[in-house]
Amino acid sequence: MITNPLFYAAAIPAVTLLGLAKGGFSGLGLLSLPLMALVVSPVQAAAITLPILIVQDVVSVWAYWRTWDKRNVVLLVSGAVAGILMGYLLAAQVPDAAIKLAVGVISIGFAIRRMLLERGATPPKAAPADTPRGLFWGWVTGFTSMIAHAGGPPFQIYVMPQKLPRDVFIGTGALLFAIINWIKVPPYMALGQFTSENLATAAVLFPVAIASTWAGVLLVRRVSGQSFYTAVYMLLVLVGAKLAYDGASALL
Template sequence: MSESCSKWIHANEPMPDDLSFYLVGWATTLLIAIGKSAFGGGLAILGIPLLATVTTPQNGAIMVALLVSLMDLMALQRFGRESWSKPDLTWILPGLVAGIGVGYLVFVRIDPRLVTLIIGVVTLLFTAHWFLRGRLAPPGTRPVSPGLALAAGAASGFTTFVAHAGGPPVAMYLLARGLPKTMLVGTTIAIFTLGNWLKLPPYIALGLQHREALWGALVLAPAVPLGIWLGRIVHDRLDQKTLFFWCYVLLALAAAKLTIDAGLSLLS
């Protein structure tokens, strides 16, 4: 974190005056928004580590939560109800809410590092199987599995609350379904709009205690619509096979980061 940005934080000034904050912050916000609109997500996991280079990790987490919630609303304008897989949402969303509730109830009893490690390892195995064998299989859409959808939603809700790692469980289920590319992204956005907005009140409360994070999110917010617009262009230009490939790449990278971070933390 730069010296001038540190002074801004400790002085509790209303607006950041460090150029590096704007450069890194805007680039990070654009990257996450493009990933949201092009692939349904996958890049938000990079937000806190990148922003932590120009602010505190806590402020970075607050900013990412606020910015991603704004991205969800804007992405929904470009991926409306016609792009949602409603049979999947019927089972995933109740599971998501239940998982968040369970995560809230057992949060103090669960080591989030262990949860993150398990999710990371399982996701790596899933993506490795696809790269080795799955992508060679003929294309096709698997039928809706209520049990798996409910389990994916519950696992996502639980892990997003206790470890901020809710993406992989739902991504594994939806990618295995083989949905058309726009339906895959639209359904993913619909799911995480609900999940992110359910988590928003605690982050707003934190933001009221850390006003510099609220100001930081405000000055980065103009990058959101630009990123959502660029992401939709990327989405429309990629064919189904290429988009799925990059979805799996992003999922594998996120899983690798989760596994490494959790493993190192447990060993320390």
């Protein structure tokens, strides 16, 4: 187990952000790995984070039990399996900086465009959960989640135009990423990232993970559906900017 106090000074806020994201404030979790990477390597930070995410998934799936959209989950998981497998096979060849830059730019463009359309004289109608786009964005979600831990924005790009009820949107994401995180366990084991030190450190942070996820659930339920979607679009712009900046900085 890591005993350095500096690690926990960064890890506790990072896990709290993950919990708020799992509770419904999508996007905040992407700030957690950069925080933890200030005190440990990015690879170790990711290995410590995955068991924490799995514990948080239990809380979020339970909190939004049966409020997910089954068709979306089936389509996205089907695509995500192929994306995770390709991410595992290409982990050494594909720079995560390039993935972050691409996802960041696409996320910013999508979110700004949608906000402008929503505020127009005739807001767009809800988009259907169609098979080709569902499989494609599921693949992107799985691939970016495996390579750069950035699966949230692709999921949002596909699902948000459907204008699902707030809890259904959150519940769909909760179940999807719970499944994705379990699928990622064998690749992480194969890559040798689940050491006893990393697992013990993750276990110490479990109470913070559970409490912060519940806090996210309680806070998001105080927000109206329309305000929630506006907040998520704004978070998507900020997260996209963060991803684009990190990717461009690393590539340059």
